[in-house]
Amino acid sequence: MKKFIAAITVAGVLLSSSPMMGQAALGDRVLKQGMQHSDVTQLKQALKASGHLKKPVSNYFNYDTKVAVMAFQKSKGLKADGIVGKQTIAKLPIHKSSNVKGVSSFNVNALVAEAKKHASVPYKWGGTTPRGFDCSGFLGYVFEQSAGVQLPRTVDAIYQKGQKVAKPAVGDLVFFETYKKGASHAGIYLGNNQFIHSSSSKGVSIASLNSSYWKTRYIGAKKVTH
Template identity: 60%
Template sequence: MKKLVTSVVMAGTLLVSSPLVSSAALGDKTLKSGMTHSDVKQLQEVLKKKGYFKNSKTTTYFGSVTKNAVVNFQKKHRLSADGIAGKNTYKALGISKGSSSAVRSTTFGNRTLKSGMTSSDVKKLQETLKKKGYFKSSKTTNYFGSITKRAVINFQKKHGLTPDGIVGKNTFRALGVSKSGSNSVVKAASTSSKSASLVATAKKYMNVPYVWGGSTPKGFDCSGFINYVFDKSANVNLPRTVADIYKKGVRVSTPQVGDLVFFETYKPGASHAGIYIGNRQFIHSSSSNGVSISSLNNSYWSPRYLGAKRI
């Protein structure tokens, strides 16, 4: 059997679990028709909040709907209506270059949420739970119904909280949502501190042997290792197989620390993965070496590399 590798995608900008838009890179790159990039999704979300992007779903592709939204925004703000999001358009949108990856919300985290409520905070809650693998519905809404309650209860059980389905102080804290005066600050999971913590946790298990189906420090297979590290370091509940993990997150052209790197080995599609740790290296559980560090430049892994994703 060929080497197996495991991977995870963080984030969240791994992005592990931020309910809001991370703007860590948005504003640094000119965006235009035909591009596919995680920044495009963030641009769509900003335009949607301002009433210009009309689609119910945002994507990473800059197509005609996005261009029309940009053109209409530019016309409204007396900019050159070329449909290209550059410096002047970003400025009018209130986005500055190198903006922070933490987005402020005036209410999320300050208000207890429970069944029967309708609020924009409920939608943010669902998005947070969805990124952590607990909210299963394909669409998020402002209504706190049975699906949301079930997701909250499952999260609470997993984290040793009272499983009452009510989102209060302790549940918000476990979700990574904290108060800041009258505001709550939701930290993006792809911040350097969380990425560093993820890698540090992964390295604790160096040389743990490879075990098919293993998901504990007694022995890991590739996806078992990634699942364990993400759960312990970031409270993120990932799918059990590499193929399903690959369906999560946002594709990135250049991996950053904490991103997941995927490979096609013994069958078509993503069959192995690892956690990117920088300098074109990744940590994974391979069938021959157990938990170890390999290079993307390696003659075995390089031709099998599928790409990277951020959870």
């Protein structure tokens, strides 16, 4: 079973064990190739959300990141030098999911875009790749690819780690009691009472919390925690 990615700051910035890590906000430093920092994680999440980065998110500014930055800068009419300063950051689609201590912060746009990209992928028991997903395999893949966050392998384990919220926000997880007592199914909340999940009958698809089936089985929503 995979473990959640390490500690989160009060400002909602994902941290790692790198000695360069700090608690400053994105934009307080210039980012360029060769750097390893939590700000790079946020940069890559935003680049992924804008469609300029295809590779998995990490906290390392590699050559692929530079190429993605240059393409983004060119699309915004900025100097395409691959160096990320305040002008470039100001144009990035940055949208944090939470500023609550202990709760993972990630780019919600990137998360939703990654999830929707796999619409119609078939359901596969034990599946964790775009060749086929089961319920928790889909969640794990989407969070790791879009936000660099590793979820536990099973729905009940994810439910135990999550922080309960009274009402879901976009990017939160919604849980259901289906074939056994307790949390046994989950999806990513999209807003307007809709969520995306990997259904055993329809594969990756969007459903409504108001449907007669899901409404009676809904047990609550949670934010992803470290």
